[in-house]
Amino acid sequence: MRARLGAVAAIALSGLFLGGCSSPQLSNESVETESSESSKPSVVTATTLSILSNVQAGTPAGDVLDAVIATFEVNTGAKVELVQVGEDIPIIYETSVAGGKEADIVMVNLTSNTKPWLGQGISVPVTDFIKDWNLTDSILPAAVEIWTDSEGRVQGFPYSGFVWPVWYNMELLNSVGVDAPPSTMLELLYVARELREKGIAPFVIGGNDWSGQKLFLQIIQSYMPTEEAVDVFSTGGYCASANAMKGINLFVQLRDEGVFIDDAEGYTAAQMNASFFEGRAAMMSAGSWAMGASPEDLRENVVLGGLPLPSAGSAFSKPTAYQGYTGGGFFVSNNGAAEEKMPLVKEFVSLWYSPEVASSWAAATNAPNAFLGASSLDGGITNTLTKQVVENFYDRVEFAVMPDPLLPGGMAPEMIRQTSLAYAPGSSSTAICEAIDGLY
Amino acid sequence: MIDTSSRHSLGVRRENTKLSFLWLPAVFWYTFFTVGPLLAMFYISLLEWPGLIAENSFVGLSNFEKLASDDVFWQAFRNSLIQIAVVLPILLPTSFMLGYYLSQKPPGHRLLRVILFTPALISLSAKSTMFLAIFAPLGLINSSLELVGLGALSTPWLASSSTAFGTVMAVELWGGIGFTAILFAARLSGVTPDVFEAAALDGAGHWKRIWAIAFPICREYVGVIAMLQFIWVMFGSAGLILLLTRGGPGNYSTNLSFLVYDTAFSQQQIGYSQAIAVVLFAIVLAGIALIRFSFRAKE
Numbered sequence: 176m177r178a179r180l181g182a183v184a185a186i187a188l189s190g191l192f193l194g195g196c197s198s199p200q201l202s203n204e205s206v207e208t209e210s211s212e213s214s215k216p217s218v219v220t221a222t223t224l225s226i227l228s229n230v231q232a233g234t235p236a237g238d239v240l241d242a243v244i245a246t247f248e249v250n251t252g253a254k255v256e257l258v259q260v261g262e263d264i265p266i267i268y269e270t271s272v273a274g275g276k277e278a279d280i281v282m283v284n285l286t287s288n289t290k291p292w293l294g295q296g297i298s299v300p301v302t303d304f305i306k307d308w309n310l311t312d313s314i315l316p317a318a319v320e321i322w323t324d325s326e327g328r329v330q331g332f333p334y335s336g337f338v339w340p341v342w343y344n345m346e347l348l349n350s351v352g353v354d355a356p357p358s359t360m361l362e363l364l365y366v367a368r369e370l371r372e373k374g375i376a377p378f379v380i381g382g383n384d385w386s387g388q389k390l391f392l393q394i395i396q397s398y399m400p401t402e403e404a405v406d407v408f409s410t411g412g413y414c415a416s417a418n419a420m421k422g423i424n425l426f427v428q429l430r431d432e433g434v435f436i437d438d439a440e441g442y443t444a445a446q447m448n449a450s451f452f453e454g455r456a457a458m459m460s461a462g463s464w465a466m467g468a469s470p471e472d473l474r475e476n477v478v479l480g481g482l483p484l485p486s487a488g489s490a491f492s493k494p495t496a497y498q499g500y501t502g503g504g505f506f507v508s509n510n511g512a513a514e515e516k517m518p519l520v521k522e523f524v525s526l527w528y529s530p531e532v533a534s535s536w537a538a539a540t541n542a543p544n545a546f547l548g549a550s551s552l553d554g555g556i557t558n559t560l561t562k563q564v565v566e567n568f569y570d571r572v573e574f575a576v577m578p579d580p581l582l583p584g585g586m587a588p589e590m591i592r593q594t595s596l597a598y599a600p601g602s603s604s605t606a607i608c609e610a611i612d613g614l615y
Numbered sequence: 616m617i618d619t620s621s622r623h624s625l626g627v628r629r630e631n632t633k634l635s636f637l638w639l640p641a642v643f644w645y646t647f648f649t650v651g652p653l654l655a656m657f658y659i660s661l662l663e664w665p666g667l668i669a670e671n672s673f674v675g676l677s678n679f680e681k682l683a684s685d686d687v688f689w690q691a692f693r694n695s696l697i698q699i700a701v702v703l704p705i706l707l708p709t710s711f712m713l714g715y716y717l718s719q720k721p722p723g724h725r726l727l728r729v730i731l732f733t734p735a736l737i738s739l740s741a742k743s744t745m746f747l748a749i750f751a752p753l754g755l756i757n758s759s760l761e762l763v764g765l766g767a768l769s770t771p772w773l774a775s776s777s778t779a780f781g782t783v784m785a786v787e788l789w790g791g792i793g794f795t796a797i798l799f800a801a802r803l804s805g806v807t808p809d810v811f812e813a814a815a816l817d818g819a820g821h822w823k824r825i826w827a828i829a830f831p832i833c834r835e836y837v838g839v840i841a842m843l844q845f846i847w848v849m850f851g852s853a854g855l856i857l858l859l860t861r862g863g864p865g866n867y868s869t870n871l872s873f874l875v876y877d878t879a880f881s882q883q884q885i886g887y888s889q890a891i892a893v894v895l896f897a898i899v900l901a902g903i904a905l906i907r908f909s910f911r912a913k914e
Contacts, residue, residue, distance in 0.1 A: 266667075266880050273667040297668050383774045383863070438752040440864055441771020446751060588881040592863035595774060599864060610865065613686075 224519040225256040225510075227271070227278035229264045230503070235467055235539035240282075243532055247523050255523075265289055272297045272508070279511030279520060285322060285330065285501040287582040292506060293330045299512040300328035301505075308521050313528040313546055318500035321580070332524050335503030335536070336544045338564055339389070339462040340479040340496045340572065347375055347457040347476075356480040358494055360397075360425065363483045367434040370457050376436040378429075379456035381444035382598030384591060390460045391594045392578045393482055393495060394429065395422030400490050401576055408581040411615030414608040418490070423604045425485060430598060440598035462497075463542035466560040474559045481572035493573040501580055502542070589614050653896075660893045662886035671886065678890035688891060690866050691874040694780060695849065695895075698870055699902070701784055702848050706791050707841055711833075713792065714799025715825045718806070728800070731793030743858035746786050747773070750859075779860050780868040786859065787852060795840060802836045803829055838910025842903055849899050871895045 224247075230240045237259070244255045258278065260267050265288035271277045277297070283289055292298040305311055305319070310332070318333035343356040351369035367377035381387050396404040398418040406412070413419045429435065436442065436456055444461070451459040452470050460482070469477070481494025505527070511520045526532055533546045541561040582590065593610045596602055660678055664671035682688050713731065717724055734742070749755045750772035757769035772782045806829065814824050830837065853872035856862055862869035862877055869877070871891060879888035 263880075269666060269668045295666075295668055383771075436752075438769075438771040438774070441752040441774035446753070450753075585882045585884075588861065588877070592861065592865055595863050596776060596865040596867075599774070599776060 220251075220518045221253065221513075221515045223254050223256055224280070224516065224523060225258075225278040226280045226282060226523075227258050227260065227264065227268055228282035229260060229262070229284070230282055231261070232259050236536070239532065239535045239539050242535065243523075243526055246532075247526055250526075251519060251522055253519050268292075269297070277508045277510055279508055279516050280523065281331075281506040281508065282503060283506060284335070284503050284579075285333075286579045287584045287587060289506065290324070290330065290580060291584050293324055293328060296509075298331065298506040298508055300330065301332055301507060302327075302329040304507070304521070304524075305329060305332070308525055310525065310528055313533075315500065315544075315546065321500050322504060331504040331506040332527075333500050333504045334527060334544060334546065335540060335542070336498070336500040337463045337502040337540075337542045338496060338498045338568065339460065340564075340568065341482050341494070342451060342459050342461055343478045343480055344451065344454065344457045344473070345476050345478050347454065350375070356478055356494075357483045359483050359486045360429070361486050363429070363434060364432050366457075367432065371433055376450065376456040378434050378458040378460075379436040379442065379447045379450040380439050380460060380598070381442045381447040382435070382439035383441055383595050384443045385587070386444040386447060386460065387439070387442075387598055388587070388591045388594040389497065389578070390482075391426060391597060393460070393497065393575050394426045395419055396490070396575050397422050397425055397482075397485050397495070398488055398490055404490075404576040404578075405581060408576065408578045409583075411612050413611050414605070420604060420608060421485075421488070423607055426597065427602075427604050427607070431600065435598060440595050463561070463564065464502075464540060466541040466558055467539070469560060477560060479560060479563045479568055482575075491573045491575070493571065495575040496568075496572040497577050498574050499577045499579075500544075501577065502540075502544075583615065586614050656889050656892050656896070659886055660889040662889075664885040666883040667885065669883075674886065678887045679893075681887065682890060682894065687866050687869065688874065691869045691871045691891075692894075694868070694870040695872075695898070697780070698784060698787075698848055698852065699845065702787055702791070703841065703844060706788055706795060706844060707837065710792050710795035710840075711799050711830065711837065712825055713796035714801075714803055715821075715829050717796060717800035718803035718829075719811075728797060732797050733793070734790040735794040735797075737790075739854050740858065742786070742790060743855065746782075746859060750782055773860050774864050776864050776867045779864060783852070783856055783859055783868055786855060787848070791844065791847075795844065798840055799833070799837075802833050806832055834910055838906060841910060842906045845902050845906060846899060849895065849902070871898070 226244075228240065230236050232241075240257075244257060247253070248255060256278075264281070264283050265286070268277060268281050268283070281289075281298070293300060302323075305314065314333055315336075318336065319329055322331055322333045323329050341356070345354075345356075347370065348354070348356070348366065351366070351373055353366050353369065357363040357366050363378075370377045380390050392408070395413075396419075398421040399407065399416070400418075403416065403418060407416050407419050413423065430439075436450065442450070447456075447459055448461060448465055448468065450456045451461070452468075452473060454473070481496045483494055484491055505524050507520055507524075510516065527536070528546050533544070537544055541558055542564070579587070590611060593607070593614065596610065597607045661673060661675060662671040663674040663677075717728060717731075721727075737745075747754075751757075752769075752771045752774075754772075756772060757766075760766055760769045770778055772778045810828060810832075811824050814828050819827065850872050852870060853876045856868055856870065856873040857876065860868040862873050872895060875888050875892045875895060877888075878884045878891060882888075
């Protein structure tokens, strides 16, 4: 431990790293008083709760967060110190832990970067809290299972979920004589050819970022049974897996036959959304978080479906999509688990599972979430895409293995650089699998 | 008989000894915050340290041994050399000529100074956002190419393996040439105009006046600017790469300074990242020595 602190001090001194990863200065004020009557100190509730969150301000979800904080402050009289950050949240939290200034609660998704926290002792298991705070009936058991580590400890309170379908612009598909989303890869190739002949970009994807990485990993598991996909994503061996290689060959075929938009390797998720929303591309792979931002007049033309299957030998019986309950949740830090903080942490987390807040969150995120009994998805839905998800989406797709929690920690950025290269014409299947295996 | 000069030097020494108490705190401060980090870098490079909050252990030189067989490191090493070989030979002469031109105070030179200095007034983030839009698949460059019938030349500039790193270097040059030209112009303004007028009377054209007169006069100054630009390119370009390409596609735009960042913060290999930083430090030291040698004033 001393060596670790020494090294932390050394790195703090060095200042050699780039800026942009400053640790948030989160206060952990608490009030500790000594009883005048007894020598035993009595601990009273803290007056401040610090929260580090990746929920962005100014978004519908951010508005819900603001409202929850306001309610919490009124209910408890305590003050919330909120720090909102972006994709760098894991390293920001870890830096703050190294500096002894970590937040009490971290609102973040469960990924390969956040999964090690419990094992590293920088977050606490919430298994008992779920029971003690009567939240068992409020949380979807499947979500709890995903958030449970190999030792049976629940790593955080699961909250946000998502579905990740393929979006089909039926107006554009109809314009080339296609009246239903393709269900096989052969059909997809045909549709892509027809669309290209008409000057319409077929499948837009953010080949330059995580959205392209997810589609790549979805395509390559077309032939892989679940266990094999889990194994390959966790430990590598893409080149050695015949099924993974068949999937990579399929990806290369789709790329080379022009299914993806030209220069797909240069697109980001934001540019992908913009292209699809503006009707410049007929298909895209995007999560439920994009539904709220989609133009209303486009929604009527969109059918949400799955990724078509190979014509033979598929590991699935229906087109595939992703779903998950790892989209967001609440980690409790050691600071948050301190006795004087516990009442505030309990109040804050419990508030999120109240029917009102859960409904607001569901409406804001347009997705099935990890909580039970209070989903606005059951009624009063105004977004027609969300309505599709609730009404018939689950019958039409089968869910592929979500790779994020399985990839070794810290690998995602490197893998994204390699999958970006895979979208560029000329990369062979062997080069792609070797590059990805080289990351493990 | 006491030698007065010895007495004088003794007095000066005593005075210096007294003064040393005044500058000692500054030396300590400087040592702590400047030499300390340097020593920390060397120390950390000897550790296996998988993340800021993880335990670390002393592994000797194994991080350096790992470098030898790390393809990504060698690719970054090559990219850094390419970057220096491309950026400095374009930036310095172009800036010097522009600086000379400005120092001649041509009509509109004040406006030109403002225009040339503008890139230095734009933050790295704003600059990167602008260039992300310019080089996007449907961005300004590709749209313009399409407009003039050269659509076949359009490409995802920041995501193509053949153009990503070149594009980053182009942005670097865009930001550096004007600013450096202003620095050169400031130095050349201190040269008496008579020198250039006399050369003109002797029939020397602008080209000759720049390279046969202005450059030798400013030789040492050019050396200092070359050194600063070299340091910036080697150490400071990671920010631009992070914001524009994140080192991709693959590792085609990864250079050493970005790799130091990436291995530390993305891959959580802090000891290894500092081993790369040590190599980078050595390269920069050697480069500085070479630049000082090349630009030292001729006797």
